[in-house]
Structures are given as structure tokens and as C-alpha cells.
Amino acid sequence: MSTVANELRKDYLLDRWVVIATQRKKRPTDFKQRLEEKRQAGVCALEPGNEHMTPPAVLVYLPTNGGIRKDRDLNGFRHKNWIVRCVPNLYPAFTPPKEGEWLGLESGLFTRASATGHHEVLIESPKHHEHPSVAKVSQLIHVINAYLDRIQELSSKPYVKYVSVFRNHGLEAGASLSHAHTQLIATPIMPKIMEEELKASKEFYNKNYGCTFCEIIEQEEQSPRSIWKNKHFVVFAPWASVHPFEFWVFPKRHQCCLLDLSRSEVEALAKTMRVCLGGLRTLLGDPPYNFGFHQITCGARDYYHWHLEVYPRLTIWAGFEKSTGMFINVVSPEDAAKHLREAMLEEEKKI
């Protein structure tokens, strides 16, 4: 039984509390788990040659002499021989507005709105398994540039308030397809977590005339939760990590969204993602994970600071977490950082 009291920690900004309860990871189970996560024999709609199985691409990168040509598919026609390819999701959560479609909000107890927006699948590589953890850095640079192109187009639409760029890796992380892909969802409202981060960082700014995230980076870079860095990016396990082995990636330079990235920062981000996700893969045997970018594409320039949050899926949110919004993490961020640090240093040598 635990002799050391567990620690409750609050997120830097959010009113989100987590118990760091490391003894709990030793608890026994009488369930026998065997999760087989193999690819089914069958057709992959994201594979080169199967372009007709998806809607027309809204963006393709095509090879040209010494560079990239950007294009999109027209109805009935599909570009082949692409490097990255972005298509509307065939089963979208959000869809573009149609003429005359009801958009308004009702209020009172029963508030609703059309789920107006976009839902896209960005196919990261013609190679089924070229996930960021094993990808060539040159390919990841294309992927990030494609993020930027899609963020720019989606965020310019008048009905779009937020563009979420996220990745589900593995069945237990909610992926339904195993081909390397990222998703983009453009929403007509600002999501709750972003709203809370914005509010807190704005308050900090108004009080201190500075960016609270810049302050966090400065402190965490020298803390036992520091994991890795290069010239442009810093990686650390957040103080109140909700997930075991969770880590966050921040650009050192203050910038509110991915669109602010310089060309050399894009390259540094590609390398950072390759090292971080490769290290995670090596350390824990290609675990399922989610990642999500947090960014603000307009307003908030002074006080918001974009970053990437990576959540390995090693435990399950159960009744306590779901009904209270409090969390239990069985690995301390300091322990997680130690192991991830070693794994990422090793990974760096490989690329």
C-alpha cells in the first residue's frame, strides 16, 4: 500500500486537476486482455491507385522537377502520383453550409446549431505505414506544409471559428483506418478547452503584459519535466499531465498559430515530431496515441502561443474521470520525462 501521499496537481491554466497516483499502476487485474490490432485483408481507400474511392482531393502535392506543385482534384478526375493528399471525410462530423440551411442558435435549455464546418483527411504519405514516428523528415515537411495550406484555407471561411488538427494512431486511440493520416475539423464555435486557455492567457497578459506560455516554457525547460529541445522547439511533460507519458511541444518563438512558422521552423518541427513520436514508439512499442494542435488563427496574437499536445493511450478514463472531470495519472510527469528523454536522445541519432 502507498506510504507516500499522492499529489493533486492543477493544470497551468485550466481548472483541470489530476491525481498523480503512481502506486495505482501496480494494481492487479483479473481480466485477460488480448487486443489484436491487425490490418484486415481488404482495400485501403487511402492507398495510391484507389483515389476514386474518396471524394475529390481539396489539395494534392505533386512532384515536379526540383519541387512541388500544388493542385486539387476536379469532379470525376483524380490526380495520381501524389506526395500528400487531402480529401473531405466521407463520414463528416461537420459539413459546409448549403444555401438556405438553418444556422442559428436556439437558447434556453435546448440550444443547438447546424454542425457547419469541414472535416478532412490528410493522407500523409502514399506509403501505408509512413507514420510520423518512422517517416522521412523530408516527407514530414510536406505534411506540415499541407497542414498550413489547409489551415489557411479553412480559417479564412466566415463560418469557421476554429481549426482542429489532430491525429489518432491505433485502434485504441479511436483510429478507424490504419493508413498514415491526420484529420482536420473546422468548427463554427470555439471549443471549450481553447476557450478556457484563451481566457486564462488573456487574463495573464492583461496583468503581466506577457505570454503565460512563454513563462511556462522558460520554467519547464529547466525543470525535471524537460525532455528534448532543438533550436526552435521545446518538448516537456506538462506539470499536471493527464495521460501517462503525455508530452507537449512548443515553439520557442512566441506565435499564436502554425501559420506563423518560418521555413526553418517548419523543418525544425518536422524533425521534432520525428524524434518525439519515434522516441515514444521505441520506448513503449508503438503505443496508440492522439495528438492535437492548440492554435488560434485570428486575434489573441499577443497572448496565445500554439503548441502540440501528445496523449499516449495506455490507460482508460473510467467512471470517476467521466463523471467528475478530475483525472488519475499513474505515471508522474517527472518519471515520464526521464524515460522519454533517454528514448528521444537515442532516436535523434537514427535520423
Place this chain on the structure above:
Amino acid sequence: MSTVANELRKDYLLDRWVVIATQRKKRPTDFKQRLEEKRQAGVCALEPGNEHMTPPAVLVYLPTNGGIRKDRDLNGFRHKNWIVRCVPNLYPAFTPPKEGEWLGLESGLFTRASATGHHEVLIESPKHHEHPSVAKVSQLIHVINAYLDRIQELSSKPYVKYVSVFRNHGLEAGASLSHAHTQLIATPIMPKIMEEELKASKEFYNKNYGCTFCEIIEQEEQSPRSIWKNKHFVVFAPWASVHPFEFWVFPKRHQCCLLDLSRSEVEALAKTMRVCLGGLRTLLGDPPYNFGFHQITCGARDYYHWHLEVYPRLTIWAGFEKSTGMFINVVSPEDAAKHLREAMLEEEKKI
């Protein structure tokens, strides 16, 4: 592809949005899933005869002539022949304060506190598989009475701000043991979701001199989301259900916590839980689920209204949900209610 636009819905009180995206449930997967969830051959620490494998019980119900005797284990001694039994969790997330232990909060970016509180396992039956979905109603009455005894004791402690009573059913819902059990966690802070519900219901009360939950019940009882009711309880699928087939159980009489239940309401709640969870089991083949009671044990008497939230675990929260706090639900609450209604009506005939 969807021809009907999906709908975004906001929770009655929380700033929590969900997209009802029913077309998404048709999307294909190329993962082959095989989750074997069998009990391992081995010793169950919650089984009668293995009482020495747990810490001393803080509560046991023992049979006497024509009734129940309540007692607790003393160190070194374990009561046998119990009807229900509540023990401290061997791997607790929260632990009682020790003398001289640091309890304070630090503030700034790095806020923390001791995880002071309690974490208990309430063994619902000597029978391994007597889950609420199949239990005798008479046994469930004992279980609920044991909840009340533990809530009363835990909520009276000066360092306890909230008592969470929750249940994890099945491996995919985060259960580590398959013997029928509920957990209680007493926390030193008010959890985020409760804090938000309290704030919103207090605002409603100050404006309308009434309980917002009473209003919700009245409206939902006559809505297409209504599922089942008896003299004392109402069951419905909430307007902005986050989980497919989610349902909530409310007492009709305004009361802020389970301790307000009358004896006949306890009986009605036992029957309601048996019908609801039995219906869920029949409808979906004993799916994994979580449930959590929302209640306030002191203050808030006028404006808070306790209830039980049940979350079947049929889909996975992925990168979008985890990074934004917005949700996608592939089953509309109205459809869920229709199927649950039929299943619960059938279930009612069995008991």
C-alpha cells in the same frame, strides 16, 4: 455521404457541445478487433472466503433474524458471511490525512495539494456476477443503503468536499476487477463538472427561484428522449448526450443528494437501476459502461438536484474530443431513447 446536416447541441447547463453525427457510425474500419474479456483463472480478492486479501472492511452488512446488522472489521479480524462489504482500495488515488502531512495549496503556474481523501471499493454481492443489471432488487436495496452509509460518513469529514460514487463495468470501461463492485472517492476539492453544474444551477435559481433540473425533468418527461419512469424516478436520454445510448436517472422529488432519499425512494431507485441497466444489457449484449452519481451533500439544497449518469462505452474519445473538449456522438439521443424504451419495458416484465 450525409445529405442531412449534422446537429451541434449544447448541454443543458455545461458549456459542453456535442455533434450528433449519425452517418459517421457507418464508416468502415480496416482494423480487425478482437477483444477477449475473460476472467483469468486466479483468485478474486473480493470473493467470500478471501476477506483477508483486502484491508479491514469499513462497513459490512451481516444477516440477522429478520434484518441486517451493520458492523466493520477490526484489524486482524474479518467478518464472514456478509451481504455487502466496503473496503479501502488497496491502490488508492486519495488517502486519509496523516499527522503533520502537508495539505496546503501552492499557487502560480505550479499548483498542487496532497490528494487527501478516501478511495473505497463497495463489494455489491458475495456472488461474483451479481451486477445491477441482473441483481435481485432486494440485493440492490442493500447496495444503495450501503452507498448512503458511506456517503454519510465520508461527507462528514472536514477535509472532504465531494463524494463521487461510480461504477466501471467491463475492461473497456476501465474496470480492473470483474467482481460486482462500486467505487467511492472522496476528494478535497469540488470536481470541475460539479463546479460548473453548481454555478449554472445557482444562476438559474437566483433568476427564476426554481430548480433548473426540475424544469429539465418536466420537459424531458414529455419529449422523444423520455425512456422510462416509475412513481419516484424518471429516465431519459439527455438532449446533448455525449455517449451513444447515454441515459440519466433523476428523482422526481427535488433533492440535492442521495441522503435525502426516503425508504420507498430507495426501493424505487433499486428497481429503476435494475430495469435500466438490465435493459441496457439486453439491448446491447452486456456492453461496458460507466456510471456516476452527481450529488451535493451540503449547501446547494435549493438549486441542486442529484442524478445518476450512465455512459455506455461503445465508441472511443479520440484526438478531437481529447484536445478540444467537444464531442461527436454517432447515435441521436432520440434514437437511443426509442431502443432503450423498448428494452426497458421488456426488462420490467422480468422482475
